[in-house]
Amino acid sequence: MQNYPISKSRMASLVSHPDEVKVVSRRFGQGATDIDRYLELDGYRAVQKALGMEADAIINEVKNSGLRGRGGAGFSTGMKWSFVPKQSAKPKYVLCNGDESEPGTCKDRLIFEHDPHSVIEGVMIGGLAVGARSGYIYIRGEYRYLSIIMQKAIRDAYTKGFLGKNIFGSGRDFDVYWHGGAGAYEVGEESALMESLEGKRGIPRIRPPFPAVVGLWGGPTVINNAETLASVPPIILGGAEWFAKLGPPKNGGTRLFCLSGNVAKPGVYELPMGYNLKKMIYEVGGGIPNGRQLKAVVPGGASCPCLTADEVDVNMDFDSVAKAGSMLGSGGVVVIDDAQCIVKFALRTMKFYQHESCGWCIPCREGTDWLKKTLVRFHAGGGVKKDIDNMQYLSENMLGRTFCPLGDAAAMPTIAFVKKFRKEFEDHLEGRPCPFELEGAREQMPVMAH
Amino acid sequence: MKFSEEFEKRFAEMVPHYPTKRSALVPTLLYAQDEIGFLSDEVIAELAGRLDLTELEVRNVITYYSMLTTKPRGKFNVQVCTNISCLVRGGEEIFDHCAKKLGVGHNGTTPDGLFTLEEVECIGACSWAPAAQVNYDFHENLTTEKIDEVLDQYRKKATQ
Numbered sequence: 352m353q354n355y356p357i358s359k360s361r362m363a364s365l366v367s368h369p370d371e372v373k374v375v376s377r378r379f380g381q382g383a384t385d386i387d388r389y390l391e392l393d394g395y396r397a398v399q400k401a402l403g404m405e406a407d408a409i410i411n412e413v414k415n416s417g418l419r420g421r422g423g424a425g426f427s428t429g430m431k432w433s434f435v436p437k438q439s440a441k442p443k444y445v446l447c448n449g450d451e452s453e454p455g456t457c458k459d460r461l462i463f464e465h466d467p468h469s470v471i472e473g474v475m476i477g478g479l480a481v482g483a484r485s486g487y488i489y490i491r492g493e494y495r496y497l498s499i500i501m502q503k504a505i506r507d508a509y510t511k512g513f514l515g516k517n518i519f520g521s522g523r524d525f526d527v528y529w530h531g532g533a534g535a536y537e538v539g540e541e542s543a544l545m546e547s548l549e550g551k552r553g554i555p556r557i558r559p560p561f562p563a564v565v566g567l568w569g570g571p572t573v574i575n576n577a578e579t580l581a582s583v584p585p586i587i588l589g590g591a592e593w594f595a596k597l598g599p600p601k602n603g604g605t606r607l608f609c610l611s612g613n614v615a616k617p618g619v620y621e622l623p624m625g626y627n628l629k630k631m632i633y634e635v636g637g638g639i640p641n642g643r644q645l646k647a648v649v650p651g652g653a654s655c656p657c658l659t660a661d662e663v664d665v666n667m668d669f670d671s672v673a674k675a676g677s678m679l680g681s682g683g684v685v686v687i688d689d690a691q692c693i694v695k696f697a698l699r700t701m702k703f704y705q706h707e708s709c710g711w712c713i714p715c716r717e718g719t720d721w722l723k724k725t726l727v728r729f730h731a732g733g734g735v736k737k738d739i740d741n742m743q744y745l746s747e748n749m750l751g752r753t754f755c756p757l758g759d760a761a762a763m764p765t766i767a768f769v770k771k772f773r774k775e776f777e778d779h780l781e782g783r784p785c786p787f788e789l790e791g792a793r794e795q796m797p798v799m800a801h
Numbered sequence: 802m803k804f805s806e807e808f809e810k811r812f813a814e815m816v817p818h819y820p821t822k823r824s825a826l827v828p829t830l831l832y833a834q835d836e837i838g839f840l841s842d843e844v845i846a847e848l849a850g851r852l853d854l855t856e857l858e859v860r861n862v863i864t865y866y867s868m869l870t871t872k873p874r875g876k877f878n879v880q881v882c883t884n885i886s887c888l889v890r891g892g893e894e895i896f897d898h899c900a901k902k903l904g905v906g907h908n909g910t911t912p913d914g915l916f917t918l919e920e921v922e923c924i925g926a927c928s929w930a931p932a933a934q935v936n937y938d939f940h941e942n943l944t945t946e947k948i949d950e951v952l953d954q955y956r957k958k959a960t961q
Contacts, residue, residue, distance in 0.1 A: 533831045535867065549823065552865040
């Protein structure tokens, strides 16, 4: 199984649409994995500019740009950086979260594949801003070919003298290292990510203290998603004002939206923050194929409450989607047509969370298991009316009662499925076969680690 | 316990990247598994020794990560995603088709030791669903015909 050369078949295909605003994706398909090509395309200019700036000036620039975390939480990046103490007895770190595993999300994959140096540059600028001298880029284990690309990019940057001692003749040192995972959704949560990087099971840490104060090996640590870090060099070069104006107030920049599911033209599109979801589905994505109608959309990865067909006229920025009762999340837009069974969709979602729950907190470990068992029985026609209320009650009691957001991530979509599609749940009652499956429900394979 | 030169080079390069030795554990386990095929008792003892850990500490980590296994798998690990984006585009049909064709279920290995079949969680190929990975190779926009071709290719590769 060793040593795979990178074959063309492994590369993900690119799409484009006239409404796209290419900031993070501007070098996609341009051969920018090659460091010389990256340099031709403005590469490593932002970090050189940042080397001439005060740390606070970098933080302010990022703060004013309105950049918010692209991993899902949407927290102000500049604000996060400002929480790192100026003085620290222990070394400080920048940690890039490339453990992309939120179902529906496949954007960091394209960044690593087409523009790995932009992530390295983002890590370096983050390091200059918070006073760190090293950074780690954590890439999920399944993305082996991307790890190979990233490792080469890091090596090339060292060869050019951009990393290591005295970077760009500034008298300052900066190291960047690659790190790989081995299959775990939970590790995408920031404190579990640090545990994993320290060679342990990916179990969340109790906060406070927050990673900005006590993080990797006890040192102050800034953790940002790969897309967030790749957005930083353009901010330094183009200015905070330009970036902020790409989106609505407090939602600067663009987003890599991963359009998937029942749309005619799925793909990863970079659209301005606040782009209308309905337009995204019908114009960018080409609408619902096979003469089907839209039933629901999961707007930001599996953990986000679904929106019904009547609710999709919403602008895709953090605040507007929150106002609509869901989350912008990780940018994974999963479109569901009217041939799909919501009970089954809810079941598959719960199977995922049950499998990925680390088992540390009881409400999450037991809650996901009970919900999965109920949904399996329910979908197979063994449901009773009380189950519907029980599922909602169980989910609501998981909310906010776990150390990390995985419990919430499992509960929130379930509550929305039950509330918004109650009739569909009722249609499965009293031994009735799933109305969407002519031959009866498929025996659910338990997705298990071993 | 002997690993390849490449493994040794990688290991020697990786360990100094961290302030604690054990930090190299997760990627090292995966590299070791890629060489040996699974994490045998011998591999576990060897890596525990190198990283100043007990074997139990290493096993504790192994059971957490879904890609790591202490049991041998087939030469080609066929990992079919059935998570939401793949589900609504026929991921389950692809899995069922593979199960029928290979004559094994989830986590089953064909008697010739060529294929192991796994139903897996999201592999980050949502916009190109349904998708599967065979070892580390992505195969996307699958149909039952396409997965047949993919499996045939690997079968051919094994006999070459």
